[in-house]
Amino acid sequence: MRRPVIAALLVLAAASSGRAQCPWPRDMADLHGSCVCARPAGAALSVQCQFVDFSRLLGALRAAVPNQELDLLYVTNSTIRSLPSNVFANIPVQNIQFSDCDLEAIAPGAFAGLESRLRNLNLASNGLTDVPTEALQKLKRLELLDLSKNRIEYVADGAFKTLSLQTLKLADNNLTLSGGAFSGLDKSLKNLNLKGTGLRSLPEGVNSLSSLAFLDLAQNSITQLPTAAFAGMGSLTALNLERNLIQVLEPTVFRGVNDTLSSLSLLNNLIADFPTDAMRIMGRLRVLDIGFNLLTELPDNCLKSMTSLTLLALDGNPLATLPEAAFSHLRSTLRGLSLGGRFLTCDCRVRWIAQWIRDADLQVTSRERNPQFCGSPPDFRDRTFYQLNVEGRFGRGS
Ligand SMILES: *[C@@H]1O[C@H](CO)[C@@H](O)[C@H](O)[C@H]1NC(C)=O
Ligand SMILES: *[C@@H]1O[C@H](CO)[C@@H](O)[C@H](O)[C@H]1NC(C)=O
Ligand SMILES: *[C@@H]1O[C@H](CO)[C@@H](O)[C@H](O)[C@H]1NC(C)=O
Numbered sequence: 001m002r003r004p005v006i007a008a009l010l011v012l013a014a015a016s017s018g019r020a021q022c023p024w025p026r027d028m029a030d031l032h033g034s035c036v037c038a039r040p041a042g043a044a045l046s047v048q049c050q051f052v053d054f055s056r057l058l059g060a061l062r063a064a065v066p067n068q069e070l071d072l073l074y075v076t077n078s079t080i081r082s083l084p085s086n087v088f089a090n091i092p093v094q095n096i097q098f099s100d101c102d103l104e105a106i107a108p109g110a111f112a113g114l115e116s117r118l119r120n121l122n123l124a125s126n127g128l129t130d131v132p133t134e135a136l137q138k139l140k141r142l143e144l145l146d147l148s149k150n151r152i153e154y155v156a157d158g159a160f161k162t163l164s165l166q167t168l169k170l171a172d173n174n175l176t177l178s179g180g181a182f183s184g185l186d187k188s189l190k191n192l193n194l195k196g197t198g199l200r201s202l203p204e205g206v207n208s209l210s211s212l213a214f215l216d217l218a219q220n221s222i223t224q225l226p227t228a229a230f231a232g233m234g235s236l237t238a239l240n241l242e243r244n245l246i247q248v249l250e251p252t253v254f255r256g257v258n259d260t261l262s263s264l265s266l267l268n269n270l271i272a273d274f275p276t277d278a279m280r281i282m283g284r285l286r287v288l289d290i291g292f293n294l295l296t297e298l299p300d301n302c303l304k305s306m307t308s309l310t311l312l313a314l315d316g317n318p319l320a321t322l323p324e325a326a327f328s329h330l331r332s333t334l335r336g337l338s339l340g341g342r343f344l345t346c347d348c349r350v351r352w353i354a355q356w357i358r359d360a361d362l363q364v365t366s367r368e369r370n371p372q373f374c375g376s377p378p379d380f381r382d383r384t385f386y387q388l389n390v391e392g393r394f395g396r397g398s
Contacts, residue, residue: 023037024063047061053078057075062089081103098126104128115140118141120142124146129150129152133158140162144169148170149173151173155177170193171196175197188211199221202229214236214237216240220243224248227255230254236257251277271290274299288313289312292316297320319344320344321344345377374388
């Protein structure tokens, strides 16, 4: 997220305003070339560097104004390798991001001095092979920890136990999670990202995260979810299961989260039958993406309980048609519908969609290409739903 920011800041720096703010002497030309410093009105200093000599940077920060508060220390594309004990002594910083820095080792005392200060620690895209539990242990104000894209393989019981994290990102590590890996985070954790971590099932221990609002399980190899899989997560509002290997959802899989879940993505799984029974209790759902599965038909009653649905994605399924009866109760709530692919027949059975576009302000999109919307009749293949004439020859094939 900060990358465009740093690029923009570097341009500004070239135009000269930013570098005046850096807390080191003007003759440290190499640092001025690699870093941008800014002090937004009312905020502490932020220092953002790339291709920088890290030890020189730390030396300059320590020497400049000892104990000058830093809002952000962001270093990317540099070589850090290890963070020794006391490396931040006299550098009181609230937010740290070191990415693409070949960081492999963090000493137990690395964050000494930051115990009551550090809020965000982003160490994504490095070479860490373990969660640095000992080094993190005393960071009592830490809210966000991002260890995505490292080489972590095992997360032990209590790895984060003494922390009060709100956000934990472990995405893109090939993980084995011990049963108690998340213990201690039950009351604090709101956002957990386990995307692309090689999971084959829902990890034991996530189900007691009672404050969790966002759970990202995308790009794993999950084939099955147990009964009441999420029932301990009574605050869950968004669940991402896209790009897994799910074929069937148990009728009771969402028991316990149906009063909170408002967004569910099942994009790109192997679901052949719409999970009507599982969805029957999902009265709060507003966004459902079940695109790019194997659905061949939609039962008339499949959306019946979902009276708040505003976005529904069905594109990329081998669906020949959409029955208006399944949608009639959603005419005043549904704002977006994704639909289309080579199986869709644009005959009078889907004329109602063109009517909703005209009369109910429905937006129709599709992530499919060639054809994007209608597979047949052939002369409709390069048209959008907006180009289909509601009254005219749209009835062909009926
Ligand atoms: C880091 O450096 C590599 C190679 O020079 C480059 O491809 C990449 O875009 C850089 N990343 C950032 C965040 O600047
Ligand atoms: C992930 O780790 C497992 C063993 O824990 C191993 O069998 C598998 O090959 C690894 N996958 C990748 C992509 O490294
Ligand atoms: C959630 O499910 C229970 C039964 O499992 C049901 O009584 C309740 O009405 C559901 N809530 C919503 C919002 O649909």
